[in-house]
Amino acid sequence: MMKMRSCVNKLCAILWKPCRVPIFRYQEMEQKEENDLNLKAMNAEELREQAHKMVDFIADYYKTIESFPVLSQVQPGYLGKLLPDSAPTCPESLQHVLNDVQEKILPGVTHWQSPNYFAYFPSNSSIAGFLGEMLSAGLNIVGFSWITSPAATELEAIVLDWLAKALLLSHDFFSTGQGGGVIQGTASEAVLVVLVAARDKILRTVGRTALPKLVTYASDQTHSSLQKACQIGGLDPELCRLLKTDSSTNFALSPDVLSEAISDDIASGLIPFFLCANVGTTSSTAVDPLPALAKVTRTNNIWFHVDAAYAGSACICPEYRHFIDGVEEADSFNMNAHKWFLTNFDCSLLWVKERSALIQSLSTNPEYLKNKASEGNMVIDYKDWQIPLGRRFRSLKLWMVLRLYGLEGLQAHIRSHIAMAAYFEELVVQDKRFKVVAPRTFSLVCFRLLPPPNSKDNGNKLNHDLIDLVNSTGSVFITHTVLSGEFVLRFAVGAPLTEVRHVKAAWQILQEKATALLQIYH
Numbered sequence: 001m002m003k004m005r006s007c008v009n010k011l012c013a014i015l016w017k018p019c020r021v022p023i024f025r026y027q028e029m030e031q032k033e034e035n036d037l038n039l040k041a042m043n044a045e046e047l048r049e050q051a052h053k054m055v056d057f058i059a060d061y062y063k064t065i066e067s068f069p070v071l072s073q074v075q076p077g078y079l080g081k082l083l084p085d086s087a088p089t090c091p092e093s094l095q096h097v098l099n100d101v102q103e104k105i106l107p108g109v110t111h112w113q114s115p116n117y118f119a120y121f122p123s124n125s126s127i128a129g130f131l132g133e134m135l136s137a138g139l140n141i142v143g144f145s146w147i148t149s150p151a152a153t154e155l156e157a158i159v160l161d162w163l164a165k166a167l168l169l170s171h172d173f174f175s176t177g178q179g180g181g182v183i184q185g186t187a188s189e190a191v192l193v194v195l196v197a198a199r200d201k202i203l204r205t206v207g208r209t210a211l212p213k214l215v216t217y218a219s220d221q222t223h224s225s226l227q228k229a230c231q232i233g234g235l236d237p238e239l240c241r242l243l244k245t246d247s248s249t250n251f252a253l254s255p256d257v258l259s260e261a262i263s264d265d266i267a268s269g270l271i272p273f274f275l276c277a278n279v280g281t282t283s284s285t286a287v288d289p290l291p292a293l294a295k296v297t298r299t300n301n302i303w304f305h306v307d308a309a310y311a312g313s314a315c316i317c318p319e320y321r322h323f324i325d326g327v328e329e330a331d332s333f334n335m336n337a338h339k340w341f342l343t344n345f346d347c348s349l350l351w352v353k354e355r356s357a358l359i360q361s362l363s364t365n366p367e368y369l370k371n372k373a374s375e376g377n378m379v380i381d382y383k384d385w386q387i388p389l390g391r392r393f394r395s396l397k398l399w400m401v402l403r404l405y406g407l408e409g410l411q412a413h414i415r416s417h418i419a420m421a422a423y424f425e426e427l428v429v430q431d432k433r434f435k436v437v438a439p440r441t442f443s444l445v446c447f448r449l450l451p452p453p454n455s456k457d458n459g460n461k462l463n464h465d466l467i468d469l470v471n472s473t474g475s476v477f478i479t480h481t482v483l484s485g486e487f488v489l490r491f492a493v494g495a496p497l498t499e500v501r502h503v504k505a506a507w508q509i510l511q512e513k514a515t516a517l518l519q520i521y522h
């Protein structure tokens with residue numbers, strides 16, 4: 001009975017409602033327990049106390065991060081066995097929850113911030129990014145139009161202009177002109193919104209009934225988010241042309257192949273309208289020749305989008321900027337600050353030259369959102385540049401990153417990872433049992449273990465087994481791709497805590513496991 005009363009009191013306190021039932025007479029008796037457990041929805045002093053505990057927990061996590069297996073070793077469904085099958089009726093203490101995080105959640109976490117994480121592409125966390133996230137969570141605004149928090153809109157435009165300047169983008173991409181930058185959640189959203197803008201732009205000219213004739217182009221190395229965008233955008237999936245690449249162009253799209261495909265499609269009565277070029281493909285960081293591709297798009301009146309989701313960050317270093325030469329000809333450009341730019345997920349930066357194209361496709365203007373600033377056309381309303389209405393104050397974390405590290409700090413971050421990747425590449429080259437299979441351009445090394453002579457599948461199973469064996473140690477996490485039919489290992493350096501010793505240790509594990517496997521395979 002006591003337990004039940006206590007629970008009702010707690011619930012009442014949580015809901016901020018005066019509890020009318022007589023059990024409140026017992027409140028004093030239970031005051032101590034209540035104080036421990038009744039976390040208010042918001043209260044400055046309680047926030048301070050609890051948030052300090054959380055920061056301590058997170059700091060301890062980072063301190064001990066190397067003690068966890070990088071790739072979670074749990075089996076599917078593990079968590080259902082550890083957690084109750086319904087939500088608690090009564091409030092629990094933060095300590096209780098944190099104990100569960102430690103014991104039940106962390107085993108099911110793959111530690112993207114571990115220094116031994118070399119999988120996919122990095123997803124940087126940093127102190128500055130973390131503090132920015134905290135501040136954004138603290139203010140918790142929903143900045144869909146300027147009026148809902150002028151600072152959110154204006155800071156976003158300013159920091160994207162800062163970065164556009166750092167990347168030496170053309171002024172057409174700045175918010176001071178007809179274009180501007182916007183923070184999307186992901187590169188997938190970025191390509192979707194520009195694809196839809198490009199679709200509607202061409203349909204305004206050729207008529208809406210031409211939708212089934214629109215053709216999208218990209219190399220076969222392009223991230224699958226483009227195909228998803230075509231699916232969502234109502235485009236014929238058959239007309240999403242993923243043009244073949246191979247090692248002769250280091251997996252970059254050939255302008256001749258593009259021109260030919262466009263000519264064929266025009267001859268068949270189709271309408272080419274969109275090209276997605278890559279600077280740093282997901283599989284091997286291939287870089288498409290932007291200037292030559294730009295020429296083809298201009299001749300054919302095709303929207304030219306550049307996906308530099310991962311490698312764009314490197315282009316703030318003068319020595320890597322040339323990889324986006326030609327971007328001045330693009331209609332839109334995207335890089336993920338949340339990959340390799342010390343900005344916590346999510347923060348994908350999209351610049352467009354013609355903001356009106358986005359707005360024409362994505363704008364709605366219901367009565368309940370009307371306001372003087374928007375009506376007067378004096379402000380940016382980012383709701384019209386993205387899919388959802390609501391949006392977080394994400395520019396805060398990017399602003400924090402830019403201010404607390406400065407461009408020099410960010411350049412040093414990029415350079416250190418590229419240097420470590422170059423070092424890893426050297427280690428691979430020195431071991432004749434392995435082969436580097438694509439040129440290392442940034443901080444990704446694509447390599448494989450050479451199979452014994454007469455291997456039936458050209459060593460694909462061998463390399464598959466190698467990666468499984470290495471990842472099962474929990475000491476390192478790497479992933480794979482397939483290039484020209486070959487199963488290839490990818491070693492992507494980019495976690496902020498990674499040092500040369502981690503790269504050396506990872507290589508040692510790879511070598512040991514390769515030795516063990518080759519004995520079995522020979």
Ligand code: PLP
Nearest residue numbers: 186187188223225280281282309
């Ligand atoms: N483009 C490239 C080149 C990528 O490597 C990725 C993801 O790794 C994406 C797009 C999709 O990124 P997001 O998860 O931000 O949608």
